[in-house]
Amino acid sequence: MLQLGNPRRFLDVTGKLLPWLAAATAVLFAVGLWLALNVPPDYQQGDSVRIMFLHVPAAWVAMMAYGLMAFAGATALVGRHPLADIALKTAAPLGAVFTALGLVTGSLWGRPMWGAFWVWDGRLTSFLLLLFLYLGIIALGNAIEDEVRAARAAAVLAIVGAVNLPIIHFSVQWWTTLHQGASILRQGGPAIAPVFLWPLAIMALAYTALFMTLWIVRIRTTILERKAAVLVATGRA
C-alpha cells in the first residue's frame, strides 16, 4: 500500500493489473445483466424489479466512492501525498456520476411503483444532497488555480462532508420517509428472495469493479498528464 504511493510504482503495478480488472468488469456485467434479465418477475413489482439490479449497486458504489474519496482526502492532508491529491480529485466526478445514476434509475423505478418520478422522501433527498456535495467538491477543486491548494481545499470539504453525511442522512430520515428500509444488511438476514439476491450481488461486484477500473484509469491519466507538463515546462519535450 505504502509502496504504491510512489507514482512510478503505481503506474507499473496498475499497468499490469488494469487489463485483468477491465476484463473482470466486462465478465461480471455480462453475467450480472444476463441473470438480471432472466430472473422471474416479482409478484408485486413485475418486470420493474429488474431496475433494482442497476439502481441499488449504483447507490452502494456512490456511497463507497465518497468513503474512499474522504479517506484519500485525509491521507492527502496528513501525509501531504501528491498521489492522494490525485486520487481525491479523480474520485469526485466518478462518485457524482454513480450518484446521478442511482437517482435516475430510482426515479424510473418510482414512476410505476409510487406513481411519481420524484417524491420528497428521506432517502431520495439525502442522496440528492450527496450529489450536491460531490458537485461542490468538484467546483471547489476547479475554482482554485493552484493545484496543491485546490486539492487540500477539496480534501477539507470532503472530510467535513464525511462527518456531516450521517447527520444529514438521519435528519432527513427523521424528516419523512417512504423509501423501503434496509433489506440486505439487517438483523435476521436479508429480506429479499435468494433468486434476486444472486444477480444483485454480482451486479454490485460489477459496479465496484467498474468504479475501480475507471478510477485507476483516471489516476494514471492524471499522473501521465503531470509528467508531460513537467517535461514541457523543463524543455525536454
Next chain:
Amino acid sequence: MSALRTVIARDLMLAVRAGGGAALALAFFAAVATLVPLGIGPDLKLLARIAAGVLWVAAVLAALLSLDRLFQADFEDGSLDLMALAPLSLEALAFAKIVAHWLSTGLPLTVIGALLAVAYGLPAAATGTLVLALLIGTPAVSAIGGIGAALTLSIRRGGLILPFIVLPLVAPVVIFGAGAVAAVLDGLQSGALLFLAAFSLLAVALAPFAAAAGVRLNLGA
C-alpha cells in the same frame, strides 16, 4: 482571551460600520421574505403554514451571502498574514470571526425573523418556537459557513461557490428548525429543538478546526 475579544470587537465594528456589511444581509432577508407572499398570494392561513420554512431558507441564504468576506477582506489587504503570525491560534481566530459573524448577522436575523413571523400570521406559540429555533440554529450556519468562507477565501468572484458548497451541509439546521415549528402548529411533541441544539453545538465546536485548516492551506503555510 483578550486577543479573542479584540478580534470579535474589531470584526463587529467592521460589520456595523463598513458598507455592504451586516445591515445588507438583514435587508436581503426582509426583501426575500417580502417577495414570497407576492409570489404565493396573501392567504394568511397558507403563509402561516409555510412561514417557518420560508424564513429559515431566507435566513440561511442571508447568512451565507454575507459570509464570503469573512476571511477574504483580511486576506486581500494582508492582515490575515499578520493574524496568522500573532500568538492567537488560527483556530481561535476562526472561532472569534464566527462569533462576530453570528452577533452581527444571526442575532439580528432572529429579531427580524420574529417580526416577519407575525406578519406571516404565525400563532404566538409557534412564533416563540421559531425565534428559539433561529437563536439555536443560526450559530451552526455561521460556523459551517465559516468553513466555506475559509476554503474559498482565495477565489476571486467566488460569491456563488460558497453558498453552493455549504447549503447541503446546513440541511439539518433547516430540517430541525422548521420541523420544530411545524410540530407546534400540529400540536405534536417533538425533539427537533434538542436535535437542533446538538447539531449546533457540534458544528460550533468542530468548525473552527476545519476553518483554520482552510485558512492555513490558502496562506500556503
